[in-house]
Structures are given as structure tokens and as C-alpha cells.
Amino acid sequence: MTIDGVAASGKSSVSSGVARALGIPYLSSGLLYRAATLFALEDHADLSDQGAVLAALGTHPVRLEPLAEGNRVWQNGRDLTPELHSTRVDHGVSAIAVLPGVRAWVNEQLRQVPPPFVAEGRDMGTNVFPHAGAKFYLTASPRVRARRRAQERPEDVDAIEAALIRRDDLDRVQSAPAADAVVIDTGPLDLDGVIGKVLAGVQRHRAGQ
């Protein structure tokens, strides 16, 4: 199954809850784009230069650890995960994500994972796993998402909201919902409410309704 959606709409929190309920892993595609961005920044690569970015990726083998309680990304013995949600990675990641070679690098790693799993990101239901059984797409207004994120980071809500709107805009091409996705506005729902809706959708899908 796939869970796509806009930035900070709850994809990883919801995927983790759903994965735990179903006893399967989830895959965070966004973490791999973030790892690619971190490597490019550390190598001082021009983020719009695909050759330079792919050269940086070639020297940094990574492994996505798809734990249901939260994915981690490893570079040999180094756990990159705590560095992947920094403001500098947030700021650069959309530039990296438009590069076709980087998208192929991410997708190849995702497609090596044996199913079943919950795959979350932007284009899981459209491009990467178009034949997935059940598909969901999470939305919420930029203000709601910024307020939620402000509880995780010592930043001003207005600044977070502006950055989310910018990232949504830069990610627009790969972020269209699949035609067969169930769209969920998470604004009026708490986390358990969204997880419950997704699990109910999975049940309906399994029952063929």
C-alpha cells in the first residue's frame, strides 16, 4: 500500500502507525532524498548539477532501515537519521529531487525491498508502485501543518509555513495524487483518527468494496 501527500501532512507518523497495526514495515522515500541532499551538501556539490550530485552519491553507499517504529538511514556505521530533518536539508531537498538520476537512485533502492510494506512519499502510488493495493493521499492546510511542525522545532510558525508552501510548490510535479488514491484531509483529525481512517480503507480494499 502507498501513503503519499504534501510536506508535513503526517505521512511518516501515519505510515508508522499503520505499519505497526498491520505488522509490516514502512519505507520512507523522503529520507532517501534527504540523505542524497546531505551528501551533496557535505561534498559542496552544486545541487542543480546532476553529475556532481550523482558523483557524491556514488561515494556514499546508504542503507534504508525500514523499521515500523521509524525508518533510519545508515552510511556504513554512521546513522544519518538525526541530520536529515534539519532546515538546511529541508531547504535543498526539492532541488535534488527534480534530478532524474537521483529519482532513479531512490526508486531502485525502494524496489529492492520485498513486500509487503507501506511506502510513503510523493509518487509512491503514481510512479514507483502504481500497482499497489490500497493508496492514500494526505493533505492539510499549510497553517495546520506549520503549527504541528512548530511543536517539533524551535522556529516561528510563519517561517515554517512559508517554507512548507515553497517546498509544496517545488515538489508539485511529482506530488499529484494517484487517480485511485483515497484523499484524506488530516486537518480536523488527530493522528489516531487518520490512522483509523487509513486502516478502515485498507479493510474496505481487502473486502473488495
Ligand SMILES: Nc1ncnc2c1ncn2[C@@H]1O[C@H](COP(=O)(O)OP(=O)(O)OP(=O)(O)O)[C@@H](O)[C@H]1O
Ligand atoms: N493528524 C495529526 N494531528 C496532529 N498532529 C499530527 C497529525 N499528523 C501528523 N502530526 C504531527 O505533524 C508533524 C509532521 O508529521 P510527519 O513528520 O509524520 O509528516 P511528514 O508528512 O512525514 O513530513 P515530511 O514531509 O516533512 O517528511 C509531526 O509532529 C506529527 O506528530
Ligand SMILES: Nc1ccn([C@@H]2O[C@H](COP(=O)(O)O)[C@@H](O)[C@H]2O)c(=O)n1
Ligand atoms: N516520493 C518522494 C518523496 C520525497 N521527495 C522529495 O523529498 C523531500 C523530502 O520528503 P519528505 O517526505 O521527508 O517531506 C520532498 O520535499 C521532495 O522534494 C520526492 O520528490 N518524492
